[in-house]
Amino acid sequence: MPTEKIKDGLDVLQRLGVIEIVFSGGNPLLRDDIDEILEYASRRFITTVYDNGSLAVKKIDALQNVDFVAISLDTLNEKQNDYIKGVPGAWKKAMEAIETLHEKGISVTVSPTISQFNISEIIDFTKYFTDRDIPVWYCLYSYDTSDEDKLFSIGKRENEFEIVDRKALAKVCDSLIEMKNNRNGIFITTRTLDAIKQFSLNGRRTWKCKALQGFFMVDHLGRVAGCHCLKPVASVFDLPKVWGSPRFESLRKEYNECDRCSYLCYIFYSLHASVAGNLEVIRDQWKNAKLLLPQARTKMINRWKDVAVTN
Ligand SMILES: C[S@@+](CC[C@H](N)C(=O)[O-])C[C@H]1O[C@@H](n2cnc3c(N)ncnc32)[C@H](O)[C@@H]1O
Numbered sequence: 684m685p686t687e688k689i690k691d692g693l694d695v696l697q698r699l700g701v702i703e704i705v706f707s708g709g710n711p712l713l714r715d716d717i718d719e720i721l722e723y724a725s726r727r728f729i730t731t732v733y734d735n736g737s738l739a740v741k742k743i744d745a746l747q748n749v750d751f752v753a754i755s756l757d758t759l760n761e762k763q764n765d766y767i768k769g770v771p772g773a774w775k776k777a778m779e780a781i782e783t784l785h786e787k788g789i790s791v792t793v794s795p796t797i798s799q800f801n802i803s804e805i806i807d808f809t810k811y812f813t814d815r816d817i818p819v820w821y822c823l824y825s826y827d828t829s830d831e832d833k834l835f836s837i838g839k840r841e842n843e844f845e846i847v848d849r850k851a852l853a854k855v856c857d858s859l860i861e862m863k864n865n866r867n868g869i870f871i872t873t874r875t876l877d878a879i880k881q882f883s884l885n886g887r888r889t890w891k892c893k894a895l896q897g898f899f900m901v902d903h904l905g906r907v908a909g910c911h912c913l914k915p916v917a918s919v920f921d922l923p924k925v926w927g928s929p930r931f932e933s934l935r936k937e938y939n940e941c942d943r944c945s946y947l948c949y950i951f952y953s954l955h956a957s958v959a960g961n962l963e964v965i966r967d968q969w970k971n972a973k974l975l976l977p978q979a980r981t982k983m984i985n986r987w988k989d990v991a992v993t994n
């Protein structure tokens with residue numbers, strides 16, 4: 684979509700009451716107009732951008748206004764990271780990006796994807812970055828289970844990444860819960876960690892999916908789906924008309940029963956989709972407020988005020 688159309692789409696999302704947007708991909712920084720889009724979005728939403736470290740330094744001006752820049756990095760071991768990413772030099776670029784952004788005062792977050800490959804390292808990895816006041820936000824290795832019509836694909840099944848040591852995952856969750864008591868910068872709620880622990884130990888889902896309710900995806904064409912694994916159900920421009928429709932209500936009920944994936948971000952947004960869930964994020968992450976830049980803090984506080992008033 685051209686720039687102006689994207690801005691129109693962002694206006695629609697704002698009118699709908701959306702408070703947070705995550706720009707991901709592919710790589711959103713590949714767009715020539717990304718400066719303008721991020722500037723427009725970050726004045727309206729809590730804004731996160733994902734990058735694998737390949738473009739963040741080149742596009743540093745575009746990142747001045749966003750609230751979080753998440754750089755994907757899976758391990759402190761250069762060779763292993765480049766092997767996981769399949770790109771020689773990926774580790775070096777990501778580490779340079781993290782360092783440069785941090786030095787320039789941009790709110791950089793490191794985002795490891797927890798898999799069987801790096802599970803034994805996640806605690807040390809977390810200590811390394813949080814010791815340096817760089818927060819960590821996790822992904823959990825997962826894969827798309829069907830080839831049905833979907834918005835786009837992310838994960839594919841890779842035996843060496845699939846977490847087979849479920850007890851080790853539960854132990855990581857316990858350790859992170861413990862570490863949150865005396866360490867700032869662990870950007871994941873205790874409730875989410877607890878849900879992942881239960882899921883890894885006995886396969887029990889303590890959450891119901893809130894796709895098309897607590898979160899949804901919009902692709903580069905403006906098509907909207909509950910999550911990336913689902914087929915598009917509307918255009919972003921039609922959302923105000925269809926958001927409260929019987930068709931959307933019925934889709935929400937269907938997605939509520941879905942158990943096809945375990946991507947961590949969807950678990951997080953499902954667990955914290957309600958007003959009470961939002962308040963829980965605030966309580967959980969209160970200690971991390973001082974790690975945020977002033978602009979992000981202001982937006983968070985406004986969001987918290989809105990939540991408190993609605994409550
Ligand atoms: C889908 S990527 C897209 C953004 C950008 N290309 C990048 O690499 O950061 C967003 C995050 O999802 C993670 N991710 C990639 N494949 C995944 C998978 N199969 N399961 C869970 N997370 C995954 C990436 O490591 C990254 O941190």
Ligand code: SF4
Binds near residue numbers: 892893894911943944
């Ligand atoms: S569980 Fe939710 S996020 Fe995952 S595929 Fe189903 S609807 Fe999508």
